[in-house]
Amino acid sequence: MDIFRLLSRGANIQKNGKHASDMALVNPDQAAKRAQTTNKSTDKINRDRKIESVVERELNFFKNKTYAKPQDAEENLDEDKDNSEDEENQEYPPPLITNNEDARVYRKHHHCKVSGDDIPLPIGSFEDLLSRFQLHKHLLDNLNKQNFTDPTPIQAEAIPALLNGRDVIACAPTGSGKTLAYGIPLVQALHEHKKNVGFRGLILAPTRELAAQIYDEVIKLSRGRDLQVCILNKSTATKFRNKVVSPQKYDILISTPLRLVESIKDGSIELNNVHHLILDEADKLFEQGFLEQTDDILAACSNKQLQRALFSATLPSGVETMAHTIMHAPIRVIIGHKEGASINIDQQIVYTGSEEGKLIAIRQMVQAGQIVPPTIIFLQSITRAKALFHELIYDGLNVDVIHGEKTGPQRNKVIERFKNGDIWVLICTDVLSRGIDFKGVNLVINYDVPQSAQAYVHRIGRTGRAGRKGRAVTFFTKEDKDSIKSVVNVMKQSGCDIAEWMSKMTKITKNEKKAIKRRPADRSEISTVPHLMKNKRKLRNEMIEASKKRVRAEASGSNNVPIKEKASTETE
Numbered sequence: 001m002d003i004f005r006l007l008s009r010g011a012n013i014q015k016n017g018k019h020a021s022d023m024a025l026v027n028p029d030q031a032a033k034r035a036q037t038t039n040k041s042t043d044k045i046n047r048d049r050k051i052e053s054v055v056e057r058e059l060n061f062f063k064n065k066t067y068a069k070p071q072d073a074e075e076n077l078d079e080d081k082d083n084s085e086d087e088e089n090q091e092y093p094p095p096l097i098t099n100n101e102d103a104r105v106y107r108k109h110h111h112c113k114v115s116g117d118d119i120p121l122p123i124g125s126f127e128d129l130l131s132r133f134q135l136h137k138h139l140l141d142n143l144n145k146q147n148f149t150d151p152t153p154i155q156a157e158a159i160p161a162l163l164n165g166r167d168v169i170a171c172a173p174t175g176s177g178k179t180l181a182y183g184i185p186l187v188q189a190l191h192e193h194k195k196n197v198g199f200r201g202l203i204l205a206p207t208r209e210l211a212a213q214i215y216d217e218v219i220k221l222s223r224g225r226d227l228q229v230c231i232l233n234k235s236t237a238t239k240f241r242n243k244v245v246s247p248q249k250y251d252i253l254i255s256t257p258l259r260l261v262e263s264i265k266d267g268s269i270e271l272n273n274v275h276h277l278i279l280d281e282a283d284k285l286f287e288q289g290f291l292e293q294t295d296d297i298l299a300a301c302s303n304k305q306l307q308r309a310l311f312s313a314t315l316p317s318g319v320e321t322m323a324h325t326i327m328h329a330p331i332r333v334i335i336g337h338k339e340g341a342s343i344n345i346d347q348q349i350v351y352t353g354s355e356e357g358k359l360i361a362i363r364q365m366v367q368a369g370q371i372v373p374p375t376i377i378f379l380q381s382i383t384r385a386k387a388l389f390h391e392l393i394y395d396g397l398n399v400d401v402i403h404g405e406k407t408g409p410q411r412n413k414v415i416e417r418f419k420n421g422d423i424w425v426l427i428c429t430d431v432l433s434r435g436i437d438f439k440g441v442n443l444v445i446n447y448d449v450p451q452s453a454q455a456y457v458h459r460i461g462r463t464g465r466a467g468r469k470g471r472a473v474t475f476f477t478k479e480d481k482d483s484i485k486s487v488v489n490v491m492k493q494s495g496c497d498i499a500e501w502m503s504k505m506t507k508i509t510k511n512e513k514k515a516i517k518r519r520p521a522d523r524s525e526i527s528t529v530p531h532l533m534k535n536k537r538k539l540r541n542e543m544i545e546a547s548k549k550r551v552r553a554e555a556s557g558s559n560n561v562p563i564k565e566k567a568s569t570e571t572e
């Protein structure tokens with residue numbers, strides 16, 4: 001909402017209707033009662049109150065206040081609108097955004113680009129949902145309990161679109177509240193358990209960690225209702241397969257693609273009653289490696305009324321084109337720039353010359369107190385993540401590592417310890433780059449340059465979430481002369497200050513992009529052991545191997561002495 005417009009509206013009212021507005025401020029109920037003497041004065045008071053409440057909300061930048069619901073709900077800021085319409089709305093507070101002009105101002109202020117046919121107005125508060133969509137009271141209570149008083153822009157736009165039954169393609173920055181943007185309409189639509197129907201809502205996410213996080217969020221939203229939510233993991237999948245538990249017991253399913261496809265194929269799960277399908281991190285789910293599974297799942301969601309929603313912080317145009325082929329007259333919501341990082345992140349790139357330079361740089365950051373916990377460090381492979389862990393563990397940092405080679409419970413434990421503050425620095429691969437909502441991460445370090453602009457946006461998006469500030473540092477070497485261009489591009493689009501040499505960089509070509517994405521850069525190993533020492537070790541190992549071979553050859557000639565014994569004698 002345009003704060004200056006609202007403030008000037010308020011000023012007008014002070015001038016023209018000072019008495020009524022003063023009364024409302026001193027004792028709103030009394031003022032309202034007195035003002036009821038004429039319809040005209042009631043309208044005036046309602047209007048004043050609404051404007052005051054909007055201005056106050058808009059000025060509450062840190063969202064640290066909750067607001068009592070306005071009483072008399074008849075008021076409508078749109079002069080042209082018929083006051084007598086929709087009797088039911090009278091029980092609810094009036095919506096804050098009531099006409100196209102309000103919507104236009106809101107969208108301009110929050111950088112919302114919304115396209116499609118019959119786009120509904122955004123909501124100005126969660127309470128707007130009461131009058132406009134008869135939001136179930138328990139849902140609002142559950143939001144209030146978590147101190148969610150005002151919708152973020154993606155929530156303001158996507159919630160009404162989804163509640164109108166529309167397909168939605170949504171792209172909004174990392175940490176901007178996309179989970180609730182689809183979670184609220186889903187819980188509102190399904191409301192309570194339906195017997196013998198089975199899954200009516202399905203949320204798909206690329207990693208098990210993200211699926212688990214979404215599950216927790218949906219559970220919090222559906223508290224106080226008999227809505228049954230299931231996460232498909234090894235245990236639940238086995239129970240469904242062995243018919244120990246019936247899928248009909250549940251209303252909402254949350255899963256990763258591979259596990260779900262397995263359950264569809266072995267016949268333990270059917271998706272023909274799914275009415276609401278949400279693809280979180282949708283661009284990832286349309287990438288090679290997931291595409292085939294996503295296709296199978298889309299095919300299994302055979303209900304004709306299926307509503308589809310795609311959410312991500314990045315939406316490459318190729319993916320969007322593909323998405324359009326499966327959607328019906330979607331509403332497209334873009335908040336900010338499609339490939340832009342969150343504006344709350346201070347982004348930096350650091351040239352380290354060589355691989356060894358990266359280790360030196362990270363140690364310098366430790367010395368300078370720049371590694372402010374919690375910190376996450378991303379690397380391009382499991383081997384490299386492990387190697388860095390072995391280097392940093394001796395530097396007095398509380399550090400741990402997480403990657404795809406660890407078992408589920410091991411990964412959960414590391415995540416738990418990081419969340420509790422037992423681990424200060426978490427080293428990981430891209431397995432944690434998308435969607436994971438660690439509260440208050442201060443710093444993200446890209447030890448290795450990510451392989452695409454999207455990967456970069458998601459990685460650094462682990463910091464600067466929910467309106468908090470964050471910092472991201474990306475190391476690069478001469479091996480990264482092409483891949484760093486994508487990073488610089490994102491920095492430009494996010495409005496970061498960039499050095500002159502960066503602004504002069506040539507654009508990355510499509511072919512370069514593809515090549516980088518296909519294959520990670522060849523990098524020398526992470527180690528502080530000097531080259532001379534490494535060469536000596538190598539020579540020694542080669543000598544041992546050669547000696548073993550000789551012993552084996554001799555042994556094959558005479559079998560009197562056991563090979564091991566011979567070998568050890570020789571190496572000694």
Ligand SMILES: Nc1ncnc2c1ncn2[C@@H]1O[C@H](COP(=O)(O)OP(=O)(O)OP(=O)(O)O)[C@@H](O)[C@H]1O
Nearest residue numbers: 148150151152174175176177178179313435437466
């Ligand atoms: N309306 C709100 N008011 C305040 N905080 C909110 C609101 N909605 C969501 N949040 C908080 O913002 C944080 C980020 O939300 P969420 O994980 O849904 O972001 P996201 O947009 O999905 O991010 P990503 O793209 O990284 O997946 C969470 O901690 C969530 O609790």
